Amino acid sequence: MAIEYQPLYILSSGMLLQQRKLDTITNNLANTDTPSFKRDFMLASLWETPNGQRIINTDPQNPTNNFLYPVIERIFTDLSQGPIKQTGNSLDLAIEGEGFFAVRRGQEVLYTRKGNFRLDEEGFLVNELGYRVLDQNLGEIRLEGEPTFGRDGSVFVNGQQVATLGIFQLQDPQKVGKDLFTGQAQTAQGYRLLQGYLEMSNANPIIEMAHLIQTHRAHEVYSNLIRSLDALYEKFHQSF
Numbered sequence: 001m002a003i004e005y006q007p008l009y010i011l012s013s014g015m016l017l018q019q020r021k022l023d024t025i026t027n028n029l030a031n032t033d034t035p036s037f038k039r040d041f042m043l044a045s046l047w048e049t050p051n052g053q054r055i056i057n058t059d060p061q062n063p064t065n066n067f068l069y070p071v072i073e074r075i076f077t078d079l080s081q082g083p084i085k086q087t088g089n090s091l092d093l094a095i096e097g098e099g100f101f102a103v104r105r106g107q108e109v110l111y112t113r114k115g116n117f118r119l120d121e122e123g124f125l126v127n128e129l130g131y132r133v134l135d136q137n138l139g140e141i142r143l144e145g146e147p148t149f150g151r152d153g154s155v156f157v158n159g160q161q162v163a164t165l166g167i168f169q170l171q172d173p174q175k176v177g178k179d180l181f182t183g184q185a186q187t188a189q190g191y192r193l194l195q196g197y198l199e200m201s202n203a204n205p206i207i208e209m210a211h212l213i214q215t216h217r218a219h220e221v222y223s224n225l226i227r228s229l230d231a232l233y234e235k236f237h238q239s240f
Contacts, residue, residue, distance in 0.1 A: 007229055015222035017044055020072055021215045028203040029212065036082065036114035036179050037201035039208070043073045077175050082202035084194065091117045091125075093149060094197040099167040099188035100181060102138060103131035109138060110180045111170055113199055119143060136166045136187065149195040167191055 024040050031037040084094050093115035095101070100111035103126075110131070117133055120126045125133040125141040132140045136153070145157040153165035170183030 008226065011222050011226045011229065015219060015226065017072060018215055018219035018222060022212070022219060024075065025208055025212045025215060029205060029208045031178060032201050032203045032205040032208065034178060034201050035116055035198045036112065037203060038080075038082075038113070038175070038179070039078045039201070039203040040075050040175070041078065042075055077173070078202060079173065080202050082200045084197050085200050086197050088196050089116075090146065090148075090196060091119070092196055092198045093117060093165075094194045094199045095167060095188075095191050096194055097188075097191035098169055099191040100170055100173075100185075101127075102134040102166040102168055102185070103127050103180075104134055104138075104140065105129075105131050109134065109185075110176060110182060111168060111173070111185065112180050114179045116198055134166045135163045138166060139163075141165070149193055151192045151194075153193050165193065167193070 021042055024042050028039045031039075081096070084096060093101075095113060095115070100113055101115060103110055103112060112127065114127065116128055117125050118128070120130065120132075123142050123144060125143060125147075127133060135141050135155075141155065141163045143155070143157055143162065147162075148156045149165070150156070153167050154161050155163040155165060167188040168185040169188045170181060170185055173181045173183040175181055
């Protein structure tokens with residue numbers, strides 16, 4: 001009967017959900033020491049087949065005949081600020097409060113909280129990937145001399161202001177890779193720029209490890225139930 005396949009659908013979808021959670025948690029754990037990394041977490045919901053019990057076509061190969069099972073709704077990023085660490089490097093910058101730096105990748109403007117900057121061979125301020133850091137007007141910043149930075153993002157060389165770093169708030173931010181974001185940008189307010197500091201990851205290794213153990217156990221339970229159910233079905237069919 002088709003109904004006997006429903007527990008397998010439900011258990012396998014639950015195991016897949018736990019596997020996706022494991023992938024997310026292990027990525028968080030791998031980046032607990034990555035400056036400015038923002039942890040991800042997964043939102044799941046329950047999908048219920050409309051009038052599933054009254055569907056005429058009960059073909060078990062048709063997944064729309066499942067009664068209910070969990071589905072992954074989306075991955076969220078926790079944008080809360082991580083701890084601020086002093087480095088003593090004059091080109092390390094941290095934003096205290098809300099806001100993102102802007103960098104240019106080709107023709108695209110991306111945003112990041114990661115402020116471990118340097119000067120390239122032409123004197124432009126760039127991030128670790130070589131993307132040029134942008135000012136408040138999305139222009140590139142070229143420096144001739146050792147810079148100092150004001151709390152508001154002002155950039156000084158030899159006591160003269162030469163630029164103002166672009167610090168932006170993002171609406172509907174979407175993560176690109178580990179520490180870059182896209183979104184609708186507007187000028188940030190109420191922040192402080194700290195020179196010689198870096199923001200660290202907001203992923204707590206103790207909490208992530210606890211989540212990892214919990215999720216691994218749930219994955220193992222689903223796996224064991226599927227094996228037990230498969231063995232039960234095999235014995236049932238052998239009896240006929």
